[in-house]
Amino acid sequence: MTLILGNSVLELKKIQTGTVDLIYLDPPFFSQKDYASNSGTDNKNYAFSDKWNSLDEYLTLIENILIESHRILKDTGSIFLHCDKYASHYLRCLLDKTFGMKNFQSEIIWSYKRWSNSKKGLLNNHQNIYFYSKTNDFYFNTIMCDYSPSTNIDQIMQLRERSNTGKTIYKLDESGKPILTNSKKGVPLSDVWDIPFLNPKAKERTGYPTQKPVILLERIIEIASKENDLVLDPFCGSGTTLLAAKRKNRKYIGIDISESAIELSQKRLSENIVTNSELMNNGRNSYITKKDKELSILNSISAVPVQRNRGIDGFINNLTSKPIPVKIQKQTETINDALDLLIQATNGKYYEDLVLIRTNQLQKQNLFDSILNNKVHIVDSADLLIQSAVCK
Ligand SMILES: C[S@@+](CC[C@H](N)C(=O)[O-])C[C@H]1O[C@@H](n2cnc3c(N)ncnc32)[C@H](O)[C@@H]1O
Known part of the structure; x- marks a missing residue:
């Protein structure tokens, strides 16, 4: 349970090799913008800059962070890199370089609804999270989800077997009737995650620019770590990952270069405020x-x-x-x-x-x-x- 104020490029070097189970990083995205906002409740100004002299300068920072991340991860560990359309294509190449193409596991599309009378073109309603493991022996917890409403549950509940020619066929009993099973398992969680953006009035919202929803981080932590594992976020901002890790009984280390981010993370960890999403709890049909x-x-x-x-x-x-x-x-x-x-x-x-x-x-x-x-x-x-x- 550690919060560190400092530059991750230097701070990660102080962490022992092979000791971390899961790294999630949500670095600046190379948007070439300055981010600032006001918490509204305690009137604190939170800000960070995502302006760079060049793409090279940005990619050098991220590559240094990835090299250190690879070193400190356990062999069973994984990394989740959050990014968006600005630099996702470059970042994936860097991940291939530092973690190896064979350790690419998934590109998670975090999809959300956002209404805007945007300019010409498609409304951007997703961000990307690259999931790489350190080795093939990575820890993974499969989460099962409900079947889609169009799935024919009747068919799913019939046992199957392979025919002599290798085709999948329904298994029949002695009287030639299909054998039914009531072990309806559901489908494994996919790589497209429909999770709402924090709405401006959500009580979880701290005022920190680019704050991510705790529910998103809880899902990552659940699939890629166990209780008591160590989760690290080298760009922790308002402390979302740390709060999610605490709620899921994981140990955590958060690093940020901004003093107000570290103070806010500390406050959030003690208050433990999370918004319940009706959409997540009851599904889109509840609307x-x-x-x-x-x-x-x-x-x-x-x-x-x-x-x-x-x-x-x-x-x-x-x-x-x-x-x-x-x-x-x-x-x-x-x-x-x-x-x-x-x-x-x-x-x-x-x-x-x-x-x-x-x-x-x-x-x-x-x-x-x-x-x-x-x-x-x-x-x-x-x-x-x-x-x-x-x-x-
Ligand atoms: C996109 S924000 C993270 C938001 C966070 N995921 C949340 O939910 O609040 C990026 C953070 O990286 C921090 N940062 C930028 N460069 C850094 C560096 N070299 N070392 C540590 N933190 C850095 C910024 O201060 C900012 O808080």
């Missing part, structure tokens, strides 16, 4: 909150569904040049409640028309003021129209 009935109403009017908004269920985009918000009255809402929610959700946004779809008779009167002030069109759902017609 889909619309019921089938609401989706079918939205489909029938060609509206695009909106999730997690109590006042707007969707937008009609094809009737006028401006989108029209639609709210569907819920079974438990009076039409007044539904109208209030629609008006609150659209307040100050200057929509020209609002549509409220009435689905039941839970109704109070006196809607006229709100309707007059906000061009709300209240229309009955097809169900309700049929119900009223039949009951007449």
Whole structure:
């Protein structure tokens, strides 16, 4: 459990050969930018520079770090180098040079959603993490994941064997029926990791520029080390790797050239604050909150569904040049409640028309003021129209 203030090129030389189990490094990316931000809570300014005189200067630093990293890793150890589009291609060559091409294990694509009206071209929504082992005898813990929804679980649960010609076939019992197994194992974790970026309000966010999510580091630590192993981060920044290592009961060493980074790492290690990601815990489908009935109403009017908004269920985009918000009255809402929610959700946004779809008779009167002030069109759902017609 050590935090070191200093230049990693020099500090790594002081670490004994063959003593570290896992190295994760998230160095400057050769973006040629200065990074600065404010923590907001303690008003500290955190900054580091990623400006270089030349690509050679940058690559020399990284190569020196990789040479020392290779020396201090155990034979069972691994290194994970985090980078992005700026220099990933050069860094992979350096890793091949220092660790050997045969020890390349994976290129992990850390993928996340980020919305931006970016300039011409594709929106960059991923970073790269190169995983190399020191030798072929590296430690690796396979993590199994759920099958994708399109997987035919029925087929997976049937035992297989090799035929005389080497083909994989279903194993049959004496009566010729397939033999079922209930040992559904799942699929091994892939090299594309869908992990959300820390959102600006996440309580885990420290204000340190380029801070990575603890959950990303916990995953790396879990697959490439055991409890009590030693994890090292030579560019520890806000201390994300160290916190993840502590939470997973690993020993850790963090090095950074910036005093405020080391102070912040110390603070984070004592506070142990991590944001729970709904996306990670419950999957992307947990954001889909619309019921089938609401989706079918939205489909029938060609509206695009909106999730997690109590006042707007969707937008009609094809009737006028401006989108029209639609709210569907819920079974438990009076039409007044539904109208209030629609008006609150659209307040100050200057929509020209609002549509409220009435689905039941839970109704109070006196809607006229709100309707007059906000061009709300209240229309009955097809169900309700049929119900009223039949009951007449
Ligand atoms: C991309 S940030 C790391 C962010 C970190 N992974 C996190 O989650 O907060 C890179 C860090 O490298 C540090 N750094 C740059 N050059 C260094 C060097 N030669 N030795 C040690 N640290 C260095 C910077 O101060 C900065 O904190």
